[in-house]
Amino acid sequence: xxxxxxxxxxxxxxxxxxxxxxxxxxxxxxxxxxxxxxxxxxxxxxxxxxxxxxxxxxxxxxxxxxxxxxxxxxxxxxxxxxxxxxxxxxxxxxxxxxxxxxxxxxxxxxxxx
Amino acid sequence: xxxxxxxxxxxxxxxxxxxxxxxxxxxxxxxxxxxxxxxxxxxxxxxxxxxxxxxxxxxxxxxxxxxxxxxxxxxxxxxxxxxxxxxxxxxxxxxxxxxxxxxxxxxxxxxxxx
Numbered sequence: 001x002x003x004x005x006x007x008x009x010x011x012x013x014x015x016x017x018x019x020x021x022x023x024x025x026x027x028x029x030x031x032x033x034x035x036x037x038x039x040x041x042x043x044x045x046x047x048x049x050x051x052x053x054x055x056x057x058x059x060x061x062x063x064x065x066x067x068x069x070x071x072x073x074x075x076x077x078x079x080x081x082x083x084x085x086x087x088x089x090x091x092x093x094x095x096x097x098x099x100x101x102x103x104x105x106x107x108x109x110x111x112x113x
Numbered sequence: 114x115x116x117x118x119x120x121x122x123x124x125x126x127x128x129x130x131x132x133x134x135x136x137x138x139x140x141x142x143x144x145x146x147x148x149x150x151x152x153x154x155x156x157x158x159x160x161x162x163x164x165x166x167x168x169x170x171x172x173x174x175x176x177x178x179x180x181x182x183x184x185x186x187x188x189x190x191x192x193x194x195x196x197x198x199x200x201x202x203x204x205x206x207x208x209x210x211x212x213x214x215x216x217x218x219x220x221x222x223x224x225x226x227x
Contacts, residue, residue: 031213040122042204042217043158050213058214090158097213101148101160 002026006091006105013081013112021076021108023091031094032074033058033102034066036087043090049074050097081112115140117207119218126195127226134190134221136205142166144210147181147188152220153201161203164188192223200225 004025013019023032030051035043045058047066055066063085065077074093078085089108094100116139126132138147149161162172164181172179176193192199205218 040219042219043215044217045214048213056213088156092158101163102150102158102215103160104158107156 004091004093004103004105006089006108008108009106010109011111013078013110015082015112017081017112018077018079019081019110020078021089021091021110023074023076023093023105024072025074025091025093025103026072027093027095027103028071029093029095029103030071031097031100032068033092033094034064034074034076035090035092036060037090037107038087046076046089078110081110083112086110086112115142115207115209115212115216117205117216117218119203119205119221121221122219123222123224125224125226128197129194131191131193132195132223134192134203134205134223136188136190136218138186138188138205138207138216140186140207140209142209142211146208146210148206148208148215149179149188149190150204150206151201152204158204161190195223195225197225197227199223 007022033048034046044060049068052071067075091105092102118137145166147164151159178191180189202220204220207216
């Protein structure tokens with residue numbers, strides 16, 4: 001009963017390095033989201049997807065790219081990491097775009113030095 | 114503009130006390146949904162409740178209850194007889210029917226002391 005799985009859970013990067021966070025869900029949800037959580041700021045939406053092959057920008061998309069090649073996977077990429085991207089990243093999925101509850105992964109803690 | 118305000122940054126109470134977490138929202142849409150999520154110290158986010166804008170009936174689930182009042186644009190959350198396990202950060206969130214994006218409050222950190 002995996003639900004939403006994020007990998008890796010922790011990562012330390014140097015400024016300028018690239019990396020990809022993987023989110024996988026096994027609930028056949030159409031909608032998937034990437035959020036970042038910073039102290040005192042709640043969650044901010046980075047990018048989201050309303051179905052396989054589609055992506056859209058959220059509130060804070062700069063410096064990130066995403067892909068949804070398969071319905072169950074949603075990848076978040078950082079092409080050139082910056083210290084401002086130090087954060088905890090959460091992936092979520094839902095069966096409905098608005099009324100549905102979000103199912104979250106456990107989070108990925110990223111530190112950029 | 115759409116906005117969710119959780120004015121209480123942190124609340125600390127002694128176990129068995131009742132505690133209310135406030136949530137005030139702003140939206141011009143007539144159709145919207147409100148949520149509460151819990152984030153315990155372990156870090157995962159857990160869904161607690163969803164309420165749509167046409168249903169102002171209050172909800173009770175065990176020790177948890179929610180008071181939705183459109184007249185004051187509030188969706189407050191009360192924990193009765195609090196327990197140490199209720200210690201967490203609680204988030205209120207809003208989504209409009211016209212938009213995919215959940216708007217999150219900044220969260221209220223609830224500390225329950227034994």
